[in-house]
Amino acid sequence: MNTNRQWLLAQRPQGMVGKDNFTYAEQAIPEPGDGQVLVRNLYLSFDPTQRGWMEDRESYLPPVGIGEPMRAGSIGQVVESRHADFAQGDLVQTTGGWQDFVVAAPGLGPMGLSKVPDGVTPEMMLSVLGITGLTAYFGLLDLGQPKAGETVLVSGAAGATGSVAGQIARIKGCRVVGIAGGPEKCAWLKDEAGFDEVIDYKSEDVNARIAATCPNKLDVYFDNVGGEILEAALNHLNLRARIVMCGGISGYNATQPIPGPANLMNLVTMRARMEGFIILDYMSRAPEAINELLGWIASGELKFQVDVQEGFDNIPDTLQRLFTGKNLGKQLLKIADPV
């Protein structure tokens, strides 16, 4: 292979993101400079927050420019190294983007460059030990501060972040209720992930079901979706409840701003808190989280699912799967196997 296949951002999405927002291109393979390595991307990570990176607005990262490869986290293999800490063949994590090859270095891009620990698969590194797992870990524990015996509600509960957040809450001794869409996801949450109760938002009255499944009300709400489900959760806060604002996927593809919850004043009467966070702020503490997550995986307490699509051509459609709810667990796409 002597070309670098790419999917470039062609136009900013209005409404649902799709293949027409991107254009295929082929470039020469880039060359690493001193202190850099050339990485061949093997697995791409798909995350709801990537939809926000496509918008031309101020956020926690600059927008992807029109004509640039779409930004995405990745696991790859070092093809050529000009950095003493990395050797040809090393499996690494970086911000590879939607392309075959990327020049990477520690400190370059939001994910920098780091080796995948021995014994960890790309699937694990991009899911339960990656951005989504760390988001669950630090969001739940640092902002949610769950205590044994408390009730924790998680939306987007079958997603890569929500499923880990709910299981950590269970491990910490909480009663855990998950909200997800469809019987397959709900069954996985109850049967595999050990959630105490599950609410299927596609077929059930979420507000009534929160009341029924959370008789002691909510001490922590870990929110991945925003919108109507956030409003329903706000109706059932316990005193000094903590709402961890992780994401708002229900609004990411909206063409018009979606009004917020009409019952925000419940935060006042219940002395409650809503707090947002960005996982990039916690990356220096990633090792402690990864260590604890690995222990829970080894003991069988923490389960995870990955949904691995394949094929370079399918990259744009795979991003859309997140917003149509098609993914079961962490959405990945495999470009190539390691050599």
Next chain:
Amino acid sequence: MNTNRQWLLAQRPQGMVGKDNFTYAEQAIPEPGDGQVLVRNLYLSFDPTQRGWMEDRESYLPPVGIGEPMRAGSIGQVVESRHADFAQGDLVQTTGGWQDFVVAAPGLGPMGLSKVPDGVTPEMMLSVLGITGLTAYFGLLDLGQPKAGETVLVSGAAGATGSVAGQIARIKGCRVVGIAGGPEKCAWLKDEAGFDEVIDYKSEDVNARIAATCPNKLDVYFDNVGGEILEAALNHLNLRARIVMCGGISGYNATQPIPGPANLMNLVTMRARMEGFIILDYMSRAPEAINELLGWIASGELKFQVDVQEGFDNIPDTLQRLFTGKNLGKQLLKIADPV
């Protein structure tokens, strides 16, 4: 006087509260039991949160019952004491309600019973040293945690709570911007209360004016109003901003739920926090606050305004003044002078 005049809650308001929600009554003067005192009300306190007490819904206090005297904080004078700590003639603070006489005791009702310190007037005790002043003090300092050099935005800034919150922020070395309605309130904030900038929401584009007056964005937003002004403030958050949710007066008289801000996700990108509180939780710490507030009043650093209406007949209309923005500073009504 041998009757107890009262204004009773006659029906729960739909929309704007007004005189037709109340009915006038006369009762026999009640008799205090052992450990209780009979208090004659002199000054009544009017607070936006009283509107919420009229609703039949779960909140931080039970709703006022139909046929009960409307609940309100008050300063009164002990007429008859059967409690060793109180003597006839003492000026006291309690939850007198909309009536001439009330039986009160320490621990009875949300405000209990406490003596007004020597040298403190009823106006001071019901404003800058009372619930509204304490709300400003603990809300700003405990939840807002302002640091010198930060920017603090206050809505309802000419109100009893907002004006104190903004001045405390100024005393703590912050740049303070206030939002109020009309030139008279705005002039008082700049000329008397020492706010750095003032936004007149009745005549100015609040969103644009926040941008213009807060070039370093908002570190603290002390919110008394909710609604569109909250949404505007959310557009200008600094990293790790704190939104102190004190109240949402813009929605208190709404007949339909008012949608919340469409930009709540800014809390995520800015790692920001919204937190509610109820001042009753802080009453054990009131002495420390009163002591510090008295010092700032004595030094001239803290100004306050009271709007004292008169006449028992005017009690219901006086509550409405809060929601039509007629009050300049803390809204009180004087029923009688001390004897």
